[in-house]
Each structure stands twice: as structure tokens, then as C-alpha cells.
Amino acid sequence: MIHEAQTMADLANPTVEAGPSALANVSRRAMLGGMGALVLALSWRDPARADDKKDEPKKYGADAMPHGWQDDPKVFVAIQPDGTVTVTCHRAEMGQGVRTSIAFVVADELEADWAKVKVAQAWGDEARFGNQDTDGSRSLRHFFPHLRHAGAAARAMLVQAAAKQWGVPAGEVKAENSVLTHAKSKRTLGYGEVAAAAAELPVPARESVVLKKPEAFRYIGKGKIGLIDNHDFTTGRAMYGIDTRLEGMLYALVARPPVFGGKVKSVDDSEAKKVAGVVKIFTIDAPEIPSEFQPIGGVAIIAKNTWAATKARDALKITWDDGPNAGYDSVAFRGELEKAARAPGKVVRDQGDVAGAMAKAKTKLEAEYFVPHLVQAPMEPPAATVRIKDGFCEVWACTQAPQATHDRLAKKLNLPADKVRVNVTLLGGGFGRKSKPDYVLEAALCSQAVDGAPVKLIWTREDDLHHGYYHTISVERLEAGLDDKGMPVAWLHRSAAPTIGSIFAPDPKHELPFELGMGLTNTPFAVPNIRLENPAADAHVRIGWFRSVSNIPHAFAIQSFVAELAHAAGRDPKEYLLALIGPDRVIDPTTIGDVWNYGEDPARYPIETARLRKVIEAAAKGIGWGRKMPKGTGLGIAGHYSFVTHTAVAAEVAVGPKGEVQVKRVDIAVDCGPQVNPERIRSQMEGAVVMGMGLALSAEITFKDGRAQQNNFDGYEITRIDAAPKEIHVHLLPNPDFNAPLGGVGEPGVPPVAPAIANAIFAATGRRIRQLPIRDQLSA
Known part of the structure; x- marks a missing residue:
């Protein structure tokens, strides 16, 4: 269908000062201008997604999953007479580079000259633009094929318009770098010259659109394109x-x-x-x-x-x-969670006979891990x-x-x-x-x-810290019964934490399936007997999602406990982790208790232990695992599956004589499937490492008499530049198959960071870290 597109610049009243520069690089008036611009609105139906509206958690129930998500996501492509191409971005830009990535996927299939590409930001209109919630690491994961079809359909219409004008078969017209060429007659036309004519043509049926072959990509997967907003960012012209x-x-x-x-x-x-x-x-x-x-x-x-x-x-x-909640004290509440975690809770996965295997085990280990309340604290409140x-x-x-x-x-x-x-x-x-x-x-x-x-x-920074939506506080209790080789034959994990559901429903006591499915119910270990429980927990503050959400406490506890088991068995932590993951296999998460699976079809997005093993091996190789370490230094490793992506982190730390922790180097390996924008993946992983360090070392919100005790960044400490690792190495595992499903990128890098650092501290000092943040624990 063809209709008039609007941009952010067109939405503002003439008296609006949209900062030094507006989000849209082109106004509607300039876009259309009476000169005949091509405006293509390409729509489709996408049944591949399950409902993932986080503001309606009741739909995450097992009785409602999986079910198809139906909507009409739209990508708008506009071409001005001068050849300027404007792509409307329907997702919010918050530093992840989505405006750039969406634009260059469209531009690649469109065969547009990147120098002529601009971006307009969509306003809130899900009926027109499709799902616009920028969360869950799914902007490209869900829209990559549709963005490609949008660009390819626009290219086909331009080719058809040029062929009609020249009176030649469309198959003889080539589109490249915003120029249409007929080789036999040596004629050329710029995109802007045929935009008006192309706009009169019907949008080709989706199944008739021919996509480019990956070897012909000019932007996708190349990692050579900087942020489209970079000039505005670096000159202070960007509008927040x-x-x-x-x-x-x-x-x-x-x-x-x-x-x-x-x-x-x-x-x-x-x-x-x-x-x-x-x-x-x-x-x-x-x-x-x-x-x-x-x-x-x-x-x-x-x-x-x-x-x-x-x-x-x-x-x-x-x-x-x-x-x-006047009496809420987070220190006392931790004791309540510990008590709950030490008693049987709601069973969320039960495989084999844990009690029987535990009773027959040669040895038994147990440990409890604690993660405090956290707050997002974005730089712009x-x-x-x-x-x-x-x-x-x-x-x-x-x-x-x-x-x-x-x-x-x-x-x-x-x-x-x-x-x-x-x-x-x-x-x-x-x-x-x-x-x-x-x-x-x-x-x-x-x-x-x-x-x-x-x-x-x-909101001031104090408002932000005092009245936010906090990441849940949690106690994770793990028990394992080991055989004579030190491998677990029984695994018990109790996760006690207030639920995000508490802001939607009265007095819920248990975590929702989407929280449990973040690294708990989908634990991919080759252990014959596994029992996972979720004890009841009350909420006394507003609980909300935080980057990586419940993967943070689950990954910290599980990957730290694995290192403890390795030490008890006298084995190398990396080799033990790989042995625990077991042989290469493809796991349908729904068969082991995860009914959510990040809202994805488990047949298309299974857990693949081979991919998890490879990222662990890549991170270990990158950091030089097994090398002799000086006194007071150590290496630690952790791997995790989240947001349908496999990630691993290896960390090198040094602990000073007063217990001060320095993270010297981090290697992070990620397998997110095909890499649409490698430069942005690297940036996201680097940011995840720095954020994960803050969670590991210094960040926490505590409550006394119901009141948050931290007021600003002097109390809620995020990682500062002088504490950041001097070296962060990102290892992207290649996957050239762009027909394969994409994984998430924005969130999967965070969960393995804290346990890798904690495990490295043990290697350096012999002291276990079982609660976050580490702060001055090592100076005691």
C-alpha cells in the first residue's frame, strides 16, 4: 500500500525547539514537497513470535504459551527527488545503535548509497509500525527478515519504474548504489528520478520479492558502518x-x-x-x-x-x-529469603529422583548466593x-x-x-x-x-534511585550430590525472589514463567536428577525489569557453584563446566520446564550445548586459560544462555594486599547467530562487561524503614573509567547463514560477568564470593 509517511520533524509544533537538532533528518514537507517522492509502506503478518508484552505478565502462563503473535509491523521507505532515502525506525535508540542497524538493513536490500540515507523516528503507533517495545534484545531478532523485504520490495519497484520508462524488460535493469542502469543502452537514472513513478506501482507480493544473496551484501555483516547519529552525538546536537x-x-x-x-x-x-x-x-x-x-x-x-x-x-x-511497607528492611528481608530457600518450595522442574540420588551420593555440597536490589540508573534520568x-x-x-x-x-x-x-x-x-x-x-x-x-x-538522580522499579533481591540456594568422580548425580536449586508480577497483580508470591525461564528452569546440564524450586517471596518495592533481568542472579549462583564443585573435585573449572554441560545436543527448552523460551518457537530457538561449549572455549582461549598466574592474580570463567544467545566470559583479576579488586582483562565470546552489525555487537558486549563489573563490585540499593538508602552515584556506584578493564576482547563466533535465526545482543553479555569475576577472585585468593556486590569483602 502507498500512503503519506510522517516523521518526527512533522510532529512538532512550529514553536517547538527540538534541541539543536531533531531526531528526524528530513521533514515530511521536504520529503514529499509536491515533487513526487516515493513513499512505500510495506506490511506483513508475522506469526513467528509469542506474546511478549511484559506489561501483561498474566499472558506468560503455561496455559497461554506458546501462541502466535499477530501484528502488522511496517517499515517506511521514502525517497526524495534528490535521491535522499529516509528510513523510519520503529524502535527507540538508547545507545544500542538500532537506528543505524535498521537503516542499513533496509539500505542494503534497497541498494541505496549509504551517504544518502537518513533516519526518521517513528512515533508511538503500534497499529502502523508493529511492536515498538525496545526491550528483550529483539529489535533485529524479530524484524531482520521484514526489514530486508522492505528494502528489496522498494528496489523492485524502482527497477520496474525505470524499465517501464525505458521500455525494456525489468530483468535488464540493475540497481546499485542508488543508481539504476541499463547496460545495453548505457542509460542510467538516479533513484530520485523515478521515485514518483515507482510510487504509482503496486507493492509486490512478499513471496515474489527476491532478496540479495549474502555474498552481495554491502552493509549487512560487514561491520564498517558507524552510527548514523554519531555526528550529533559527538557535537552535542542530539536531542534527548x-x-x-x-x-x-x-x-x-x-x-x-x-x-x-x-x-x-x-x-x-x-x-x-x-x-x-x-x-x-x-x-x-x-x-x-x-x-x-x-x-x-x-x-x-x-x-x-x-x-x-x-x-x-x-x-x-x-x-x-x-x-x-513502612518497616521494609532489605537486610532483614535477606534473612527471610534465606529461610525460605532452606525449605521446600514450589516445584518448577522435577527430573529423576533428586532425594534418592542425594541420599546415595558420595559427597554433598551446598551454597547460598545473594544478589541485592539494583536500579537501572540511566545517565539520562x-x-x-x-x-x-x-x-x-x-x-x-x-x-x-x-x-x-x-x-x-x-x-x-x-x-x-x-x-x-x-x-x-x-x-x-x-x-x-x-x-x-x-x-x-x-x-x-x-x-x-x-x-x-x-x-x-x-526526575533527579535522587528521585531515580529512591522511587524506581528495582531489580529483584534474591537468594539462590544450590545443593549437589556428587559421585566418586566428583560429578553431580543430583542437583537442587531453590530461587527465592520477589516477582515483577507484583506490580500487576495483588500479592503474588512466586516468580512468573518468564522470570523462571531466565537461566533457572532451562539449566542445560547433563545431570540425571534435577529439582528446581521457587519458594514464596513478598515484594515491598516496585520490581521491574533490568537489563538481563533474572538471568543475573541465576547465572551468578549457578556459574559460581559450578566452580565450587570443580574445586571440590580437584578439576580445572573450565573443563569441569564443559563436562557438566555434557555431550553436544539440541534441547527443546519446553521439555525441561521452560515454557517461555524468551517468547520464541523452541523448534527454531533450542538450546544448543555445542554452541555453549564453543563460546566457553573461545573465551578461555582468548584470555590464555591455563597460563601460570602471578601471586594475587587469577582467571575465572562462566557461560550462560540468555535471550536465545550463548555467551561466555573469562576474566583476569588482581587482588591487592588490602583486598582491592582490579579487573585487568575480560574476554567475552558470543554466538548470537548471524551477525547483522558486528560493530554494534562488539560495542554492546563491551558495555555489558563494564555494566556487569558494576553489579559485581559495587552496585546495590538497600532499604531501611521502607526507604532507599542510596542517594546518588556516590552511594550507588557504577563502574567508572578508572576501574574499567584496560583490555576487553570480544570474540564473535561466525555464522554466515543469514537464513538462520538471530539471537539477542543487548542483554546476553551481562549475566556471565559477575560469576567470572568471582571465580577469578577465588583463583587469586582462595576466598569465595557468594554475595554481590563484592565491595570490601576481601579486606575483612
């Missing part, structure tokens, strides 16, 4: 949510309940009203628990500038009713600007979930769906926090409170 400027804009902050589930008991705003520039102060009602993505309540300050809003918020005198004018709500926000944002705004403001527009800016990091649009709803309520005037609401 926090950068939005509208004429007459006001600024807002919110004083939120310090305890989740709390509410305002009384407020004295007399001093706050005296602050020059204050426009309005009002109370946002606290939602019922579960709160889902709703604002958690509090007192909003709207002012003419952020300084006035800040001073006024500081001047508020609020008496809080702390509610049901949550920010949104909302204007409600003439019954139309328009938003500019750094959101990972524009459709969820759109739907909740429409409901909150009681507006028809077509009266809400969510414009997606660049995101200064996300890591899952910006999938939850509570901050956008707050901004909308503020705009509504001042008769629809544009209001920008920003």
Missing part, C-alpha cells in the same frame, strides 16, 4: 527527552512518598508558594497496589524554571503515611514533556515503550486513542527503566493541572 523545549514551557518536580505504597497524609505548602516562579502546587493521588505503571503519588510543583521547582519542593512540609491543547495530548519523551505510554495516557486523561501522540526522542540509556511510563503520566497530570500548558517533568 531531557532536551525538549516548547514555547511557554513550564517545569515540574514531584515530591513522592518515600516508601512504596505510602501517600500524603497532610501538606503545608505555604513556604513553597512564596518561592518566586512557582505556578501551581497540587497533590497526585497514590494508586492502589498493585500500581503497575501509574505514578506513585505525592505533591507536584510546577514552576517557571527548574530552580524554582527545586526550591519549592525543598520547602514543602509533608507528613507521610508510609503504608504497608526519566524525563517527559507534555502539552494538552484543544483536547489533544502530545508528548515528547525518552521512552522504550511508546505504545504502552500512549495507551496509559489515553486512559489516565480519558481521551480517545487518536487524541494522544507520543513522540520518541533519543534515550540517554534505558536498561528497562524507560519501559515504564509513570514519569510520562506525571508530566501529563501536570500539564492538565495548568490548563494544558506544556510542562517538562524531570
Whole structure:
């Protein structure tokens, strides 16, 4: 079908200052301009995905899986008369390079000159663009074949238009580098010269579109293309949510309940009203628990500038009713989780006879591992600007979930769906926090409170750490019964952690299938008797997804325990891990308890132990596994399967005389299937290593009296540049078959980092790390 495409530049009011540069490199007016531009909207049906809307976890139940996901993802291709090609990106850019990767997949099949390619950002409209949630490491995993077809179909239409103009068979026309050539007559046409004519042609049927052969790729898999936004990034011209400027804009902050589930008991705003520039102060009602993505309540300050809003918020005198979580103490709660993990829990996988095998085992080992609350802490905190004018709500926000944002705004403001527009800016990091649009709803309520005037609401870093959606706290207890060769004949794992489901459903006690399927129920070890249990656990804070989600505690515990078993058996940790994985085999995750499998068809996305073995071997080879290490240094290794990708990390650490840990080198190996954009894969893996180091060494959120104790980056410590490894080596296992399924990239690199570091510390010092973060454990 053919219709008019819109871009981010067309969405902004003429008075909008979209930062130094807008996300769209071309406006609709310039795109169409009355000169006849080609605008192709290519649609398809994709039954390959299972429902993975994380905001509706009830659909993850075993009774609902697997079932086909049906939608009409659309890729827009526009060609201007001057030959400029604009690709509309339907996923949010938050540093992972998705705008570049989506554009160059389309451009490659289109045979476009990369120098003439631009990107426009899609607004929130799932009916038009397909699923837009940027999470789960699935942007290219799900859309790569469709992006290829979009580009190839556009190329076919251009070829057909040129052939018609020349009166020659389409088979004699060649498209290359934005030029159409008829070799026999030596005639050429630029893409822009036939765009209008091509636009009049019907879009070819999907099955008739001829894709390029991989050997003809110019961009896909080559790793030679930098970020399309790189100039804007490096010159400060890139527009993030926090950068939005509208004429007459006001600024807002919110004083939120310090305890989740709390509410305002009384407020004295007399001093706050005296602050020059204050426009309005009002109370946002606290939602019922579960709160889902709703604002958690509090007192909003709207002012003419952020300084006035800040001073006024500081001047508020609020008496809080702390509610049901007033006594939450994360240290004490760890004890509750430990108690739960030491007793039988809900069985989520039961293979063989664990109790019988454990009783007959020659030796038995057990260990408990702890991971604290974590918070995403993106460099750009949550920010949104909302204007409600003439019954139309328009938003500019750094959101990972524009459709969820759109739907909740429409409901909150009681507006028809077509009266809400969510414009997606660049995101200064996300890591899952910006999938939850509570901050956008707050901004909308503020705009509504001042008769629809544009209001920008920003969370401070303190707001972000005190009122976020936290990664769950967890205790992992593992027990193994070993035979006379030191190999396990029985394996028991109890995972106790509050569930993400607690923000959606009242008082859930157990983790959902998608959480259990992140490295627990799909444990791929060749152990004859395995029992996995999930004890009950209450939630006392908002639990949300965090990069890699439940893979973090599961990988830390399992891969650390494997190293402990290897030591008990007197064997090399790498060789023991490979022996535990066992012979090469293809495992259908649903046959061993994982009904979710990352929302993918298990026949297309099985666990392949050969691939897991190869990444472990690649990481070990890269770091020089087995070499003699100086005193106080050691090597550690870990492997993990997540987001349908196999990853392994080998780490070299040095531990100083005062217990200080230095990660000197990390080798990370990844098998994600065909590599669409190797440069971005390497960058993602490097970022995963640095983030994983922070989780291992320093990051944690603790609670006392229901209140988060960390205020800023001085308390919640992420990895700083002086602590980063001097060497990070990324090993990409080749897979040239672009018909094979793609794996995820954004999240799989994080889980193996912490256990690899912990195992390296044991090799260096003989001391086990069983709780994160490590901090000063080694100095005691």
C-alpha cells in the first residue's frame, strides 16, 4: 500500500525547539514537497513470535504459551527527488545503535548509497509500525527478515519504474548504489528520478520479492558502518527527552512518598508558594497496589524554571503515611529469603529422583548466593514533556515503550486513542527503566493541572534511585550430590525472589514463567536428577525489569557453584563446566520446564550445548586459560544462555594486599547467530562487561524503614573509567547463514560477568564470593 509517511520533524509544533537538532533528518514537507517522492509502506503478518508484552505478565502462563503473535509491523521507505532515502525506525535508540542497524538493513536490500540515507523516528503507533517495545534484545531478532523485504520490495519497484520508462524488460535493469542502469543502452537514472513513478506501482507480493544473496551484501555483516547519529552525538546536537523545549514551557518536580505504597497524609505548602516562579502546587493521588505503571503519588510543583521547582519542593512540609511497607528492611528481608530457600518450595522442574540420588551420593555440597536490589540508573534520568491543547495530548519523551505510554495516557486523561501522540526522542540509556511510563503520566497530570500548558517533568538522580522499579533481591540456594568422580548425580536449586508480577497483580508470591525461564528452569546440564524450586517471596518495592533481568542472579549462583564443585573435585573449572554441560545436543527448552523460551518457537530457538561449549572455549582461549598466574592474580570463567544467545566470559583479576579488586582483562565470546552489525555487537558486549563489573563490585540499593538508602552515584556506584578493564576482547563466533535465526545482543553479555569475576577472585585468593556486590569483602 502507498500512503503519506510522517516523521518526527512533522510532529512538532512550529514553536517547538527540538534541541539543536531533531531526531528526524528530513521533514515530511521536504520529503514529499509536491515533487513526487516515493513513499512505500510495506506490511506483513508475522506469526513467528509469542506474546511478549511484559506489561501483561498474566499472558506468560503455561496455559497461554506458546501462541502466535499477530501484528502488522511496517517499515517506511521514502525517497526524495534528490535521491535522499529516509528510513523510519520503529524502535527507540538508547545507545544500542538500532537506528543505524535498521537503516542499513533496509539500505542494503534497497541498494541505496549509504551517504544518502537518513533516519526518521517513528512515533508511538503500534497499529502502523508493529511492536515498538525496545526491550528483550529483539529489535533485529524479530524484524531482520521484514526489514530486508522492505528494502528489496522498494528496489523492485524502482527497477520496474525505470524499465517501464525505458521500455525494456525489468530483468535488464540493475540497481546499485542508488543508481539504476541499463547496460545495453548505457542509460542510467538516479533513484530520485523515478521515485514518483515507482510510487504509482503496486507493492509486490512478499513471496515474489527476491532478496540479495549474502555474498552481495554491502552493509549487512560487514561491520564498517558507524552510527548514523554519531555526528550529533559527538557535537552535542542530539536531542534527548531531557532536551525538549516548547514555547511557554513550564517545569515540574514531584515530591513522592518515600516508601512504596505510602501517600500524603497532610501538606503545608505555604513556604513553597512564596518561592518566586512557582505556578501551581497540587497533590497526585497514590494508586492502589498493585500500581503497575501509574505514578506513585505525592505533591507536584510546577514552576517557571527548574530552580524554582527545586526550591519549592525543598520547602514543602509533608507528613507521610508510609503504608504497608513502612518497616521494609532489605537486610532483614535477606534473612527471610534465606529461610525460605532452606525449605521446600514450589516445584518448577522435577527430573529423576533428586532425594534418592542425594541420599546415595558420595559427597554433598551446598551454597547460598545473594544478589541485592539494583536500579537501572540511566545517565539520562526519566524525563517527559507534555502539552494538552484543544483536547489533544502530545508528548515528547525518552521512552522504550511508546505504545504502552500512549495507551496509559489515553486512559489516565480519558481521551480517545487518536487524541494522544507520543513522540520518541533519543534515550540517554534505558536498561528497562524507560519501559515504564509513570514519569510520562506525571508530566501529563501536570500539564492538565495548568490548563494544558506544556510542562517538562524531570526526575533527579535522587528521585531515580529512591522511587524506581528495582531489580529483584534474591537468594539462590544450590545443593549437589556428587559421585566418586566428583560429578553431580543430583542437583537442587531453590530461587527465592520477589516477582515483577507484583506490580500487576495483588500479592503474588512466586516468580512468573518468564522470570523462571531466565537461566533457572532451562539449566542445560547433563545431570540425571534435577529439582528446581521457587519458594514464596513478598515484594515491598516496585520490581521491574533490568537489563538481563533474572538471568543475573541465576547465572551468578549457578556459574559460581559450578566452580565450587570443580574445586571440590580437584578439576580445572573450565573443563569441569564443559563436562557438566555434557555431550553436544539440541534441547527443546519446553521439555525441561521452560515454557517461555524468551517468547520464541523452541523448534527454531533450542538450546544448543555445542554452541555453549564453543563460546566457553573461545573465551578461555582468548584470555590464555591455563597460563601460570602471578601471586594475587587469577582467571575465572562462566557461560550462560540468555535471550536465545550463548555467551561466555573469562576474566583476569588482581587482588591487592588490602583486598582491592582490579579487573585487568575480560574476554567475552558470543554466538548470537548471524551477525547483522558486528560493530554494534562488539560495542554492546563491551558495555555489558563494564555494566556487569558494576553489579559485581559495587552496585546495590538497600532499604531501611521502607526507604532507599542510596542517594546518588556516590552511594550507588557504577563502574567508572578508572576501574574499567584496560583490555576487553570480544570474540564473535561466525555464522554466515543469514537464513538462520538471530539471537539477542543487548542483554546476553551481562549475566556471565559477575560469576567470572568471582571465580577469578577465588583463583587469586582462595576466598569465595557468594554475595554481590563484592565491595570490601576481601579486606575483612
